[in-house]
Amino acid sequence: MAFSKDHELHTRRFGRNVSLAVVLVGLIGIVFGLTVVKVTSGQPMEAFDHAPRLHMVPSEEGN
Amino acid sequence: MSDTSINKPETGDAQFSDFFALLKPRVMSLVIFTALVGLLVAPGSIHPFVAFCGILFVAIGAGASGALNMWWDADIDRIMRRTQKRPIPAGKVTPNDALAVGVALSGFSVVLLWLATNALAAGLLAFTIFFYAVVYSMWLKRSTPQNIVIGGAAGAFPPMIGWAIVTGGISLESVLMFAIIFMWTPPHFWALALFMKSDYDDAGVPMLTVTHGRRTTRNHLLAYTLLLAPVAVGLGFSAIAGPIYLAIAVALNAWFIKGAIEIWRRDEMQAEADNYKVEKAFFKFSLLYLFLHFGALLVKPALSPFGLGGW
Numbered sequence: 409m410a411f412s413k414d415h416e417l418h419t420r421r422f423g424r425n426v427s428l429a430v431v432l433v434g435l436i437g438i439v440f441g442l443t444v445v446k447v448t449s450g451q452p453m454e455a456f457d458h459a460p461r462l463h464m465v466p467s468e469e470g471n
Numbered sequence: 472m473s474d475t476s477i478n479k480p481e482t483g484d485a486q487f488s489d490f491f492a493l494l495k496p497r498v499m500s501l502v503i504f505t506a507l508v509g510l511l512v513a514p515g516s517i518h519p520f521v522a523f524c525g526i527l528f529v530a531i532g533a534g535a536s537g538a539l540n541m542w543w544d545a546d547i548d549r550i551m552r553r554t555q556k557r558p559i560p561a562g563k564v565t566p567n568d569a570l571a572v573g574v575a576l577s578g579f580s581v582v583l584l585w586l587a588t589n590a591l592a593a594g595l596l597a598f599t600i601f602f603y604a605v606v607y608s609m610w611l612k613r614s615t616p617q618n619i620v621i622g623g624a625a626g627a628f629p630p631m632i633g634w635a636i637v638t639g640g641i642s643l644e645s646v647l648m649f650a651i652i653f654m655w656t657p658p659h660f661w662a663l664a665l666f667m668k669s670d671y672d673d674a675g676v677p678m679l680t681v682t683h684g685r686r687t688t689r690n691h692l693l694a695y696t697l698l699l700a701p702v703a704v705g706l707g708f709s710a711i712a713g714p715i716y717l718a719i720a721v722a723l724n725a726w727f728i729k730g731a732i733e734i735w736r737r738d739e740m741q742a743e744a745d746n747y748k749v750e751k752a753f754f755k756f757s758l759l760y761l762f763l764h765f766g767a768l769l770v771k772p773a774l775s776p777f778g779l780g781g782w
Contacts, residue, residue, distance in 0.1 A: 420484065427487035438524055442587055445520050 489563040493541055493572055494534025501761070502533040502629045508765040509633025509648055511772050512711040517637050521587055525636040528584040529629060532596045535576035536625070539604035542569040544612070547674040553667060573604070584636075592635040599628040613675070616682040620695075623656030624649075630765070647706045648768075654699040655761055658731060661692045662754040665734070666747035689735050696731035700724040703764060711768060713781040719767040723760050730756060 506529045510522055517525075541548065541559055545566050548554035558564040577600050585593035607622030615621075627649045634645035664671055664680045665688060671678040679688045703724055707717030730753040737749060774780030 424485070424487045438527070441520050442524055445518050449518055 485558065485564045485568065489558045490568075490572060492558050493538040493564060493569055494531075494576075495537030495541075496534075498537060498626075499530050499534050501626070503530045504762070505648070505652065505765055506530075506629035506633035508768050509630030509645060510636055511633075512644070512768050513634045513637035514710075515637045517588075522636070524587045525584060525592065526633070528580045528587065529596060529632050529636075531576055532580035532584070532600055533629065535573050535580060536600040536603040538569050538573035538576065539600070540608045542566050542573055543604070543608045545569075547613075547676060550674040551667075551670040553670055577604075588636045589639045591639055591641070592632050595628055595632045595635055599625055599632070602628075613677065616677050616679045618677070619660045620657050623653050623660075626656060627652035644706070644709050644711045647702065647709060648765075650702045651699070651706065651764060652761065654695060654702050655757065657695040658692045658699070658727075659754065659757040659761075661688050661695075662734070662750050662757065664688065665692075665742070666750045666754070685739055689737070693731045693735040696728055700728060706768075708782075710781075711771060713771045713774075715770045715774075715780065716764075716767040719763060723763055727756065727760055 503526060507526055510517070510526065541557055544554075545559040548557050549560040554560065559566055559569055577597075581593050581597045581600070584596050603622070603625035607618065607625055611618040611622050630648035630652070631641065631645045634648070635641065661679060664678045665685060672681050679691060704717065704720045706712055707714075707720050712720075730749070733749050734753055742750060771780040
């Protein structure tokens with residue numbers, strides 16, 4: 409079965425839709441990149457979660 | 472939607488480039504450049520990707536305010552020759568679409584700048600958009616001949632935002648960068664108003680040329696140029712500049728003052744006789760003036776790895 413011919417509206421808006429798609433893909437890339445940068449180069453991400461962990465206990469040296 | 476309705480070519484069936492034109496790309500390029508300089512001269516460091524995103528969001532925010540300005544000013548843009556080809560008066564984008572783009576991109580840019588950098592940078596961007604769209608476009612532009620004097624603040628914030636992206640604060644240096652653009656805006660626009668003759672008059676925009684006449688505009692243009700010079704040269708003694716910036720600033724301001732004096736000494740008959748040659752040259756040079764000042768600020772960060780460039 410052959411596809412029906414594109415409506416004139418679709419051909420007219422094709423360029424606009426492709427450009428919008430490129431912008432949206434770029435946005436995904438930017439948010440992903442920012443997430444990677446924030447997670448890998450930020451402060452230590454591990455916080456207190458009510459379960460004692462030895463490496464998170466403050467050092468008592470010098471007391 | 473009936474089939475007949477989609478067959479009908481609609482006004483506002485805009486292409487992507489028409490929406491991009493709503494963002495005032497030429498103004499945006501100046502915003503990008505000055506914000507980037509503010510970011511590069513700021514003390515401290517920032518991840519290059521975060522810096523890139525920060526500048527991108529500032530540019531999008533500036534573009535959003537441009538779209539809101541075009542939405543609000545569509546009626547006068549239809550009258551002025553200079554603005555008749557903008558997307559709304561040209562019938563390419565509907566006013567409602569322009570408003571939607573402006574509001575959506577404003578929120579988007581501020582929220583993402585906050586998430587990517589810090590609250591102060593995002594707050595300054597939000598205030599810039601508000602200042603340009605509401606304070607300047609909706610209020611000052613049609614109500615006072617001081618419109619571009621006060622409205623110039625909107626264009627002056629980008630280097631402060633760039634600085635805040637890195638430091639999370641405001642300092643004397645970032646305020647001086649703001650002050651240069653703030654003080655530069657009136658002579659820049661008044662030179663334009665002098666040779667765009669009847670445009671603002673026809674649109675009923677109370678530019679100084681319309682309300683107080685051309686002689687007064689020439690006086691004010693010289694006064695603001697004289698006030699601008701100490702600010703621009705004074706930045707040369709701050710921590711972000713050095714002797715090279717200072718030398719460039721002195722030369723540029725001497726040339727700018729010379730141009731302003733020439734404009735001040737002319738009357739309308741002389742200007743008409745040579746088709747506003749001096750005013751047009753001053754306007755063109757004013758763009759170079761700003762570009763070279765901010766370009767000169769980059770000398771220090773470029774040379775500092777070699778122990779040169781600063782005081």
